[in-house]
Amino acid sequence: MIVAGIMSGTSLDGIDVAIVEIEGRGWNKKVRTIAASTTPYPEPVRAALLGVSNCETHTAGIAMLHFLLPELYAKAVKKLAGAAKIDLVGCHGQTIIHIGKPRRYLGHRVSATLQIGDGSVLAERLGVPVVSDFRPRDMAAGGQGAPLVPYVDYLLFRHKTRGRVALNIGGIANITAIPAGAAPGQVIAFDTGPGNMVMDQLVERLNGRRYDRNGAIGRRGQVREELLGGLLKDRFYGQRPPKSAGREDYGAAFVARLIATGLPMPDLIATATALTARTIALGIRHTGVAAKDLIAAGGGAHNGFLMDLLRGQLPDVNVTTTAGFGIDVDAKEAVAFAILAHEAWRNEPNNLPSATGARRAVVMGKISR
Ligand SMILES: Nc1ncnc2c1ncn2[C@@H]1O[C@H](COP(=O)(O)OP(=O)(O)O)[C@@H](O)[C@H]1O
Ligand SMILES: [Mg+2]
Numbered sequence: 567m568i569v570a571g572i573m574s575g576t577s578l579d580g581i582d583v584a585i586v587e588i589e590g591r592g593w594n595k596k597v598r599t600i601a602a603s604t605t606p607y608p609e610p611v612r613a614a615l616l617g618v619s620n621c622e623t624h625t626a627g628i629a630m631l632h633f634l635l636p637e638l639y640a641k642a643v644k645k646l647a648g649a650a651k652i653d654l655v656g657c658h659g660q661t662i663i664h665i666g667k668p669r670r671y672l673g674h675r676v677s678a679t680l681q682i683g684d685g686s687v688l689a690e691r692l693g694v695p696v697v698s699d700f701r702p703r704d705m706a707a708g709g710q711g712a713p714l715v716p717y718v719d720y721l722l723f724r725h726k727t728r729g730r731v732a733l734n735i736g737g738i739a740n741i742t743a744i745p746a747g748a749a750p751g752q753v754i755a756f757d758t759g760p761g762n763m764v765m766d767q768l769v770e771r772l773n774g775r776r777y778d779r780n781g782a783i784g785r786r787g788q789v790r791e792e793l794l795g796g797l798l799k800d801r802f803y804g805q806r807p808p809k810s811a812g813r814e815d816y817g818a819a820f821v822a823r824l825i826a827t828g829l830p831m832p833d834l835i836a837t838a839t840a841l842t843a844r845t846i847a848l849g850i851r852h853t854g855v856a857a858k859d860l861i862a863a864g865g866g867a868h869n870g871f872l873m874d875l876l877r878g879q880l881p882d883v884n885v886t887t888t889a890g891f892g893i894d895v896d897a898k899e900a901v902a903f904a905i906l907a908h909e910a911w912r913n914e915p916n917n918l919p920s921a922t923g924a925r926r927a928v929v930m931g932k933i934s935r
Contacts (some may be wrong), residue, residue, distance in 0.1 A: 567911075568600070570647065572639050572657040576761055576813055577865060578615055578740035579776065580606040580929075581642045584900035585652065585789075588908045593721060593750070596907060598789030600650070603896035606643040619662045620814045628662065628682060635660055635683035656907020656931070657698040658899070659683035664701075665710065676791040679683030685934035690842045692764035695932040697907035704917045709924030712810040716742040716921040717909075720903040722891065724748060728858040731850055731883075735866025735900030737763040738811050739846050741920070742749050744855035755921035756807035758849030760816045762866045764838040767821040772831045781871025787832030793824075794837050794844070803845055808923035839872050847879035863888040863898035909933060 567589075573582045586600040588595055607615070620628045639657060659681030662739040668675040685698030701711035719732035719742035739761035743754045762777060769778045778784050802811065824834050850857055857919070860883045866872055867887050877885045888898050909916035915927035 567653045567908060568651060568812060568840065569654045569656060569904040569908050570643050570652045571902065571907065572643065572655065573901040573903050574607075574635075574658065574660045575899065576661060577766065578607060578737075578796060578903075579606050579865065580611050581639055581897060582810040582900040582905055583642050583646045584897040585602065585647060585650065586901055586904045587904065595721065597755055597901065599897060599901060601894055602894050602900065604896055605638070605645070605647045607638070610725040610898065611638065613756065614873070615660060615662070620812075625824075631660075632682040632876065633687055634686050636687035636691065639683060640688055643692060647739070652692070652694055652885070653810070653888075654907055654911050655688065655692060655696045656903040656905075656910075657683060657685060657688055657696055658903045659698055661812070663814070664712065666705070666712055675707050677710070679705060682694040685932060689934035694774065694817070695911065696934045698912045698934065699932045700903075700906060700930040703928050703930040704922045706922050707917075707920065707924040707926055707928045709917060710808050710810050710924065711923030713740050713742070713755050713757065713921055714906060714917065715740070715902045716753055717903050717916055717918040719755070719920065720744055720748075720750055720753050721905065722893075722913055723861055729856045730859045730861060731853070731855065731857045733846060733860055733862045735842070735862060735864040735869075735872070736899070737761055737766070737813065738816070739848065739866070740843055741849050741853070743850065743855040743857065745855050751920050752852045752875050752920060753918055753920050754807060754855065755918070756809050756849065757811040759811060759845035760838070760842050761805060761864065762822070763813065763816045764821060764832060764841065765835055767818070767833050768838055771821070771825065772835070777865070778835055778869065778871075781869040783832050783838060784836040784869075787830070787834070787836030787848040789836045789840040790829060790833050793829065794840055795828060797841050798844060839869070840875055843868070843872055843875035843879055846876060850880065853857055857883050859883065860885045861888055861891065862886070863893070863895040865896060
């Protein structure tokens with residue numbers, strides 16, 4: 567089956583599309599990437615998405631984006647696919663809020679999430695069935711609706727004799743720890759803290775650019791240990807999984823606190839980079855899994871300074887990327903949503919309860935035929 571996966575993450579950088587061929591059943595299926603691309607969000611779209619993320623907003627803004635995004639997604643898929651025939655599409659959508667843990671609300675305990683980008687519009691434009699809106703079903707079954715990629719990490723990277731950790735460095739960083747010879751229920755996965763999100767906002771403030779290309783600015787700065795030590799005191803880093811983080815944790819308010827220190831921007835960027843590296847390493851240690859390989863993906867894998875800091879934190883681990891496994895680092899999450907869609911289409915459960923905290927395995931995703 568040929569499946570296109572579409573992912574747009576919390577960095578709000580753009581639309582990642584991957585086209586994959588999936589063969590076989592269960593945990594032994596074979597996945598091959600055929601093509602992958604990233605299409606940047608037009609600046610006004612990015613600004614509008616920021617304007618409806620975790621804030622008081624107008625319902626019209628959300629509804630319009632809900633219907634506009636699938637038009638952009640469809641264009642990105644068509645451009646990548648060309649004449650190639652696709653059987654199915656899996657679309658994560660754009661998260662504008664995620665409250666994975668139930669909160670007290672109007673006298674009830676409620677968890678909630680919203681990924682916009684309507685599946686019906688996408689299905690109509692592409693003329694193939696679309697699976698979208700994955701997270702709610704896991705949450706309905708008592709899970710946090712995240713992380714979802716560990717199911718795919720287990721499928722692709724598990725090893726009989728080597729403990730492995732898959733790492734994604736998007737806006738937020740998350741890890742999937744897979745002990746050697748693990749059963750699915752032994753997989754441990756959670757968000758470790760910030761990925762690129764804090765660095766990105768600092769860089770934008772400094773020079774209007776989107777990110778610290780290859781980590782050049784951070785490398786020139788000085789990691790301020792005192793500030794870093796204070797940041798590491800946040801209870802989140804010591805909490806047991808399942809746990810998830812988002813723009814609500816590392817958005818404008820978090821960055822404003824850093825800027826208020828008055829420290830030079832390169833030092834703040836270096837410190838934010840170190841916060842990402844340290845909390846990833848902390849997270850890996852907390853899993854207790856004897857990791858031989860760390861397999862990184864996501865845009866942060868391009869940040870050479872960050873990767874060097876990570877290697878420094880994990881001297882006994884072979885730090886590598888998904889590229890060595892035939893998966894472009896920028897395409898991994900899009901590949902993941904192609905696979906999750908494939909399972910949904912076949913009516914196979916596609917959440918990993920050990921990762922999300924769900925009471926049971928469920929089939930996530932809604933199908934627009
Ligand atoms: N060459 C690069 N150098 C440093 N950072 C990069 C580079 N390319 C991408 N990034 C980082 O990766 C981010 C996008 O990563 P991505 O995996 O798409 O995250 P998300 O899933 O949150 O959208 C960018 O915002 C940027 O911080
Ligand atoms: Mg992205």
